[in-house]
Amino acid sequence: MAQKKIGIIVQRYGTDINGGAEYHARLIAEKMSRHFEVEVFTSTAHNYITWEHHYPEGTELIDNIPVHRFPVTKPRDPKKFGDLQKIIFEEEHPIDNEFMWLDEQGPYVPQVLEELENREKEFAYFFFFSYRYYHSYYGVKQFKKKAILVPTAEHDDVIYLRIFKDFFNLPGAIIYNSHEEKEMINKVSGNEQVLGNIVGVGSEIPAEFSPQSFRDQFNTRGNYFIYIGRLDQNKGVPELLDFYMRLLKEEKIDFTLALMGKSVIDIPNHPMIKYLGFMQDEDKFNALKGAEFLIIPSQFESLSMVALEAWAIGKPVVANGRTEVLQGQCRRSNAGLWYTNYDEFKEIILLLLENKTLKEIMGQNGKAFFETNYSWPVIEDKYLKIMGKLDINGG
Numbered sequence: 001m002a003q004k005k006i007g008i009i010v011q012r013y014g015t016d017i018n019g020g021a022e023y024h025a026r027l028i029a030e031k032m033s034r035h036f037e038v039e040v041f042t043s044t045a046h047n048y049i050t051w052e053h054h055y056p057e058g059t060e061l062i063d064n065i066p067v068h069r070f071p072v073t074k075p076r077d078p079k080k081f082g083d084l085q086k087i088i089f090e091e092e093h094p095i096d097n098e099f100m101w102l103d104e105q106g107p108y109v110p111q112v113l114e115e116l117e118n119r120e121k122e123f124a125y126f127f128f129f130s131y132r133y134y135h136s137y138y139g140v141k142q143f144k145k146k147a148i149l150v151p152t153a154e155h156d157d158v159i160y161l162r163i164f165k166d167f168f169n170l171p172g173a174i175i176y177n178s179h180e181e182k183e184m185i186n187k188v189s190g191n192e193q194v195l196g197n198i199v200g201v202g203s204e205i206p207a208e209f210s211p212q213s214f215r216d217q218f219n220t221r222g223n224y225f226i227y228i229g230r231l232d233q234n235k236g237v238p239e240l241l242d243f244y245m246r247l248l249k250e251e252k253i254d255f256t257l258a259l260m261g262k263s264v265i266d267i268p269n270h271p272m273i274k275y276l277g278f279m280q281d282e283d284k285f286n287a288l289k290g291a292e293f294l295i296i297p298s299q300f301e302s303l304s305m306v307a308l309e310a311w312a313i314g315k316p317v318v319a320n321g322r323t324e325v326l327q328g329q330c331r332r333s334n335a336g337l338w339y340t341n342y343d344e345f346k347e348i349i350l351l352l353l354e355n356k357t358l359k360e361i362m363g364q365n366g367k368a369f370f371e372t373n374y375s376w377p378v379i380e381d382k383y384l385k386i387m388g389k390l391d392i393n394g395g
Contacts, residue, residue: 005037005122006387009139010129011107013042013067014055018281019229019261021152024201024305025129028150029065031202031380036124040067041115041135043107051075051107070111080104089157098163106134113138120146125172125387132158137167145172148386153181154300155324159188168194172393173386175199177303179332180324195389200303202376205312206282211290214283218276224256225318225352226291228284228306229298231263236297236320238265241273243345248272250346255353257295260287289313292359293352301325308374311335311366316359318348335366 010025017023029038040062046054051072059068084101087093112135116126126143128136131151140147149171153159168174168189174196176182186192214220231237237259244257245268259267260276267275279287288294294310296319304326307317311333319326321338330336337352339345352359372378 003037004124005039006032007116007123007126008032008038008040008129009112009116009126009135010040010042011051011133011135012045012048013040013062013069014046015062017046019305021130021150024150024152025127026062027201027203028127028383030063031376032383033063033065035380035384038065039123040065041112042067042069043109043112044069044071045075045107049076049078068115070109070115072107072109073111074103074106074108076104076106088161095162098161101161102132102134102137102163105132108134113142117142125390127175128171131164131167137163140167140171144170145390147171148173148175148390150175150177151181151185152177152302153185154302155180155184156300159184165189172390173197175383175386177201178325178328180328181302184324195386195393197382197386199379199382199386200308200374201305202374202379203305203309203312204281205309206285209289209313210286214286214290217283218274218287220256220258220274220287220290222256223254223292224258224274224290225293225295225349226258226260226287227295227297228260228288229296231259231261231265231267233265234298234300236299240295240297241268243342244273245270246342247346247349251350253349253353255292255349258287258291260284285309285313288315291315293318296320296323296326298326299323304329307336308370311363312370312374314363314367316352316362316366318352333366333369335362335369337362 008025008029012022029040032038044053044055044057045051052075055069057071059066081104088097088101125148127148128139129150168185168191176198177200229235256272256274258274260279262278293316296304299320299322301323310317317336319338321327321340327338330338337348339348
């Protein structure tokens, strides 16, 4: 009997993309390839600001999965995109402006949808990652009950656009990242009748760690807490730096703030702030294992994979409490604390600086939370059950 085939459609795809929905999609593609034939459809872009051409057009095998890349027909014009965002978020506007925004948001790759249409009969289901992008919006509308949407939705202005009001009622199923994401989408679209489940994503956790090798390689001494991810405005890093610099002026602190990831902002030159740059997974996990805790200052998240990784290896999390998803995860896990202003940030840092027992208990809670909800056998089983229900319902 021929193995069932599924397609994964995502805006970017590559082993050098180590975060966000793109990494999420790659992990799911790799895990689902144990059960089905999997093919990936994506763009040739690497830069998520302009979607300019980067990878070769055509097909390559990544972990034995065919990855089909198509050129972006129209790269994004950041000024035009910014002007459109100002109109649709701040002014009265016709719905046509929202469709213009969607095309400009991109990546504008009509060839992906043409390829899916030509080969539709080969595939049982198409998984579309990230609701706000061109391929997901038009792909879900085109394939409807064969489409399984992984929205990775954040609580921002985009979710309230008129073009998305009925959109979440169209797919055969929706795989949510969190309780908060599901509640938000249900509220804006009234799509409770659509088959769905809160699943999230697992992570590849090393069997062994070497925090000392990280310390030796990057000349890191003493206690530190760590931020891992893109260093930009949208991730809340400027506020984190502002809060920490203020704390250093007010208190005698022996915690270094380590920053890991590609940066598009200026980093203060201070002995208690260490910028590490982008790192491969081995170094990332060694650094995380040696840290006192992970900090996540972002105000917009659908699910923080690095928070799950921290909990998986027994590390507490400190999060921006203005992000409903992160606050909810911290509450449910009993493995994280959250702040909404500077005073709360200060009290949490000082508390964790002094209370070793609390950090240990939170770390143990986080590990149990990860294993119960986000280990790969749990995630895979939920995906398989979603498809099983769709099979029973006739796709």
